[in-house]
Amino acid sequence: MPTNILMPALSPTMEQGKLAKWLKKEGDTIKSGDVLAEIETDKATMEVEAVDEGTLAKILIPDGTDNVAVNTPIAVIAGEGEDASATASAAPAPSPTTAASTAPSQGDGAAHQDKGGEKPEAVAKKGSDAPLPPAEASASAVAPEIPEGTVMATMTVRDALRDAMAEEMRRDDRVFIIGEEVAEYQGAYKVTQGLLQEFGPKRVVDTPITEHGFAGLGVGAAMAGLRPIVEFMTFNFAMQAIDHIINSAAKTLYMSGGQMDNAVVFRGPNGAAARVAAQHSQDYSSWYSNVPGLKVVAPYTAADFKGLLKSAIRDPNPIVFLENEILYGQQFEVPRLDDFVVPIGKARIARAGRDVTLVAWSIGMTYAIKAADELAKEGIEAEIIDLRTIRPMDVPAIVRSVQKTHRCVTVEEGWPQSGVGAEIAAKVMSEAFDYLDAPVIRITGKDVPMPYAANLEKLALPNVKEVVGAAKAVMYRN
Amino acid sequence: MAVAPASRAKSEPQAPEKPEARQEKKTNGAGKAPAVPTFSKEQELAAYRDMLLIRRFEEKAGQMYGMGLIGGFCHLYIGQEAVVVGVRMASKEDDQVITGYRDHGHMLACGMDPKGVMAELTGRRGGYSKGKGGSMHMFSKEKHFYGGHGIVGAQVSLGTGLAFANYYRGNQAVSLTYFGDGASNQGQVYESFNMAELWKLPVVYIIENNRYAMGTSVTRSSALTDFSKRGDSFNIPGEQVDGMDVRAVKAAAEKAIQWCRDGKGPYILEMQTYRYRGHSMSDPAKYRSKEEVQKMREEHDPIEQVRARLLKSGQSSEDELKQIDGKIRAVVAEAAEFATHDPEPDPSELWTDIYR
Numbered sequence: 001m002p003t004n005i006l007m008p009a010l011s012p013t014m015e016q017g018k019l020a021k022w023l024k025k026e027g028d029t030i031k032s033g034d035v036l037a038e039i040e041t042d043k044a045t046m047e048v049e050a051v052d053e054g055t056l057a058k059i060l061i062p063d064g065t066d067n068v069a070v071n072t073p074i075a076v077i078a079g080e081g082e083d084a085s086a087t088a089s090a091a092p093a094p095s096p097t098t099a100a101s102t103a104p105s106q107g108d109g110a111a112h113q114d115k116g117g118e119k120p121e122a123v124a125k126k127g128s129d130a131p132l133p134p135a136e137a138s139a140s141a142v143a144p145e146i147p148e149g150t151v152m153a154t155m156t157v158r159d160a161l162r163d164a165m166a167e168e169m170r171r172d173d174r175v176f177i178i179g180e181e182v183a184e185y186q187g188a189y190k191v192t193q194g195l196l197q198e199f200g201p202k203r204v205v206d207t208p209i210t211e212h213g214f215a216g217l218g219v220g221a222a223m224a225g226l227r228p229i230v231e232f233m234t235f236n237f238a239m240q241a242i243d244h245i246i247n248s249a250a251k252t253l254y255m256s257g258g259q260m261d262n263a264v265v266f267r268g269p270n271g272a273a274a275r276v277a278a279q280h281s282q283d284y285s286s287w288y289s290n291v292p293g294l295k296v297v298a299p300y301t302a303a304d305f306k307g308l309l310k311s312a313i314r315d316p317n318p319i320v321f322l323e324n325e326i327l328y329g330q331q332f333e334v335p336r337l338d339d340f341v342v343p344i345g346k347a348r349i350a351r352a353g354r355d356v357t358l359v360a361w362s363i364g365m366t367y368a369i370k371a372a373d374e375l376a377k378e379g380i381e382a383e384i385i386d387l388r389t390i391r392p393m394d395v396p397a398i399v400r401s402v403q404k405t406h407r408c409v410t411v412e413e414g415w416p417q418s419g420v421g422a423e424i425a426a427k428v429m430s431e432a433f434d435y436l437d438a439p440v441i442r443i444t445g446k447d448v449p450m451p452y453a454a455n456l457e458k459l460a461l462p463n464v465k466e467v468v469g470a471a472k473a474v475m476y477r478n
Numbered sequence: 479m480a481v482a483p484a485s486r487a488k489s490e491p492q493a494p495e496k497p498e499a500r501q502e503k504k505t506n507g508a509g510k511a512p513a514v515p516t517f518s519k520e521q522e523l524a525a526y527r528d529m530l531l532i533r534r535f536e537e538k539a540g541q542m543y544g545m546g547l548i549g550g551f552c553h554l555y556i557g558q559e560a561v562v563v564g565v566r567m568a569s570k571e572d573d574q575v576i577t578g579y580r581d582h583g584h585m586l587a588c589g590m591d592p593k594g595v596m597a598e599l600t601g602r603r604g605g606y607s608k609g610k611g612g613s614m615h616m617f618s619k620e621k622h623f624y625g626g627h628g629i630v631g632a633q634v635s636l637g638t639g640l641a642f643a644n645y646y647r648g649n650q651a652v653s654l655t656y657f658g659d660g661a662s663n664q665g666q667v668y669e670s671f672n673m674a675e676l677w678k679l680p681v682v683y684i685i686e687n688n689r690y691a692m693g694t695s696v697t698r699s700s701a702l703t704d705f706s707k708r709g710d711s712f713n714i715p716g717e718q719v720d721g722m723d724v725r726a727v728k729a730a731a732e733k734a735i736q737w738c739r740d741g742k743g744p745y746i747l748e749m750q751t752y753r754y755r756g757h758s759m760s761d762p763a764k765y766r767s768k769e770e771v772q773k774m775r776e777e778h779d780p781i782e783q784v785r786a787r788l789l790k791s792g793q794s795s796e797d798e799l800k801q802i803d804g805k806i807r808a809v810v811a812e813a814a815e816f817a818t819h820d821p822e823p824d825p826s827e828l829w830t831d832i833y834r
Contacts, residue, residue: 133829176646202646208676213635213669220639223624224574226646247629248636255615256625257608258831292832316834 002082003052004073007061010039010046012274013326017041019065019074028056030077037074042158042329043190054079145307145342152333160306160334161191161267161323165229167339168313169199172227175313178205178218179231179268188233189269189328215241215266219248219318222264227313232268235284235322242287249318250293265312267321270298271363271413272450274326275457281450283414285362288320289390289423295344296390298322300365302332304388307342315344322390324363347394349401353381356471357401359424360411361387364462367443368411371467382471390420398424399432406437407474411467416444438474443467508715508737508745512729519793525567525724526784527802529559532583533781534810535592536755539582539599543759547818548599551628552613555583557754560780561686562587564727565654568735572649576624576637577656579614580686580753584656588621592809596817604820608827622651631664633657634683638670641681641744652738653681660691662705668712671744675712680738682731683709683746686721692757693765705748716746722778752778 010017018040024030034050057078061068068074155163169175176199181188183196183206196204207214211232218228232238238245245266252260272281288296295317299305305323312319334340350365351372360368365386372382383401387394402408408428410421421442428440446460472478517525536554543552555562558580566587577584585595590606598605598616606616614628624640627633637655644651661667662685674681685705689696696703706716715737719730727749734745752774756763763771788794 131825131828208669208672210669210672212666213638213673216632216635216666217639217642217670217673220576220624220636220641221643221646222639223636224640224643226643243629243632244635248627248632252617252625253834254831255607255611256617256831257606257610259607259619260617260624261834295833 001079002057003054003077003079005036005048005050005075005077007068007070007072007074008039008048009070010041011043012276013329014041014070015329016067016069019061019063019068020045021063022059024056026056026059030054030056042156050077052077052079054082057082145340146303146335146337150335150337153336154331155302155306155334156329156331157302157305157323158189158191158193158328160302160332161309162193162195164306164309165192165313166195166198168310169195169203172313173203174225174227175229176203176205176226177229177231178207178214180207180209180233182206182231187231189325191323191328192231211237211240212244215244216248218264218266219244219252219262222249222262222318223252223260225261227263227265229265229267229313232266234273234280234325235268235270236280236282238266238268238284245288245294245318245320246291250291252293253317254293261316262318263316265309265315265319265321267309267312267319268323269325269328270322271324272326272445272457272461275452275454276450277452278449283412283445284320285322285390285412285414286419286423288322289393289420290418291391294318294320294391296320296322297344297388298362298390299342299388300327300350300360300362300386302330303334303340304342304348304386306334307340308344308388310339310341311344314341319344322362326363342388345389345392345394347397348386348388349397350384350386351382353383353405355381355383355405356407356409356475357383357385357398357405358409358411358467358471359385359387359398359421361390361420363413364411367462367464367467370464371411371471374464374468375471380471380475380477393423393427395427395431398428402428402432403435406435407471408436408440409443409467409470409474410440411443411462413445413461416442416447419444438476441470441474443470508742511717511719511726512733514720514723514726515729517725517787519788521567522784522788522793523802525560525563526781526788526799527806528563528566528587529724529781529784530803530806531592531809532556532559532563532586534806535586535596535813536582538810538814539596540755540759542596542600542814542817548613549601550612551579552599552759553580553757554755554759555580555753557774557780558686558688558721558749558751559583560724560727561684561721561749561751562656564724565682565684565731567724567728568731569652569654572622572651573735574622574624574637574640574644574651574653575656576633576640576653577626578630578633578658578661579626579628580658581614581616581626585616585618585621585623585626588618588623590616590618590621590623592813593816596813597820600817600820601822602817602820603823603827604816608831609823610827610831631657631661631666634661634664634667634670637683638674638679638681641674641679641738642677644680645677650739651680652735653679654684654735655681656684656686658691659685659687659689659696659700659705660694662687662708663691663699667708671709671712671714674744675709675714678741678743680741681744682734682738683714683716683744684731685746685748686751687748688751688753690753690757690765693761693763695765706746709744709746714744714746716748718748718750721749721751722774722780723783724780 020038020040030050035047037048054077058076061074182192183204186193218230271283358368425440443462594606601609616626641653706718720726737745
């Protein structure tokens, strides 16, 4: 019986790729383990190995085809004694199909390694002797950073991040990037592609697998006046380095009475990718947002990733810059400007509406946007606030929206207890209580370690239906 | 670090071993302790003065702690003075210094103002960190002192980062990264060793082996108690140094610093030293015998050694040394006076220096 070879998924988040080259031709005898073809993703070139034995009966997708979706049949293998020419015509038959296994010549990042100041609440004003912090200027929720008439370019988040780093490295020779696979490998997720070639090995530094050590080294270099970008292959691994992020970076300005700057950016993918299970799927937004002295940035669009990373690199404070693997390949419009920066600490109204406020950031925005589309079909106009920065949080932007809609739903992939949504709910309660017509509802990841099984993983993450349901619930609609 | 000495450990009341002539691992005599040099009168007097300042300052700090003027944790450097003073004599102004929480001696050796240090200990606005850091968290950009770190071993990665900055800028400065025998068992120390040797970073790792990691003796905590060999698997040369002899410290530090300035990478110095006081003010030090401490004080005290040499050689007199002593007492008294009467930070300081 002929067997279809399917376009393999070469990373947890890959949805399509380019069939770069066939290394076998029709009629060739195939043995298990033979390299059949080369496939390019936006991250890497990988080899596809045969699992089955037989004859390569028919190539269904020719060399050089772009955007071949995962699981598309790319070739047919005829078994022993089968007529190759006869089976060729039967290629698309719904016969047993096997995805080709892959032999990554270099490992994929995620799969490879086994291994704004909080101010006192209103109650504190009465109950504590602590002096009050200086009042903060009210934030603007409308993004003023793109001038009218600016030409836009379509770009992935990945390229936007790379461009941001390259531009800042050209601008300031104190800026360098350090981390695992950032240089010769061109980035485990290809975010640092081309940087080694332009800036050389002194400014694009490959480290051993040594998170605690290189995070500390980065902070030390920042104390000495350099501006390191410390890349964690994922923020899951930064847990080994969290002492330096918090104790050495976040607290030092305060502990030194204002003497010791720490202009370091810790960046990398945060949160769940796809099917990488509990240890590689944690959202750290609320962890870092708990810490005075840190700024925590978590954008959604490529333009914001670019503009905010540039701001983060220039900022004299330690920044935790949370990216998301699933967003890396997504395309957005990015303004073509010589020096496009987005201010840290300012939310953006991603969609205006009068009925209910959805507050989201990073990957959470994908649920909010789809939910708003669904709600629109039922005549409900949701306003989406893209928070962009978790700390310092643009509370005035949320409050202004809630004053208009009187209803609020938060959306995040992180866990519920002490999550960012819990903080937003508390803020809305203390600062806009009289405007609320319903309790704030939090849509979060479920309170479980991330499961591996596809169905369970889906259940553990938030979904659009939950967001739609919550929006209707705060509006008291069925 | 909380202090709760549990069991009475076996104490080893012997003097620090004399540095052995170790096998050369690298060229140019790396890993082999240089001969103990003779100091000129000026060098002896300078060492005497600098060590005595630390001794008197720390005694005063201990006293003020007892009076409740200093709070929290307070780790005294008494007994270990020759280490920072000897290294300071071998280093240059631009070389950076970073250490753990037993840091008062390092700051004074860097030339930081005793008044500012003491006022930080008492939590006053004239302290180096405006009273917001305390004993374990002080810095001076001007004097190239990078802390003062309260997490055991953290300064090793940070100090390696200071060295990285020197390498990045291509300057001639060397990072002098101090840590103890206790910190030597932290994982990040070895992560740092690996990167430092890989990239040939100019850092001297100065391990102050005072024989007790809080209450646990090195023999109870370390599988390999020769700390100079801790860089062996990274090919980092190291040597053991009599850390009670300021001359031996200076000679070893000169060699190690030169090694770094020559672009050959990191170097390890195990300073065999001893602290007379407990780990912190709240440590009764029941894990060692009084006799052990007494023997060290009588036979190996770093300050007494210099004093005896100065008097024996006739380079100085009791009178001259007494005068020096008097001047130092005055400096320390002035620091204590300032730290006692300087006001606490303004309440508004609660909200400053969180973000730049």
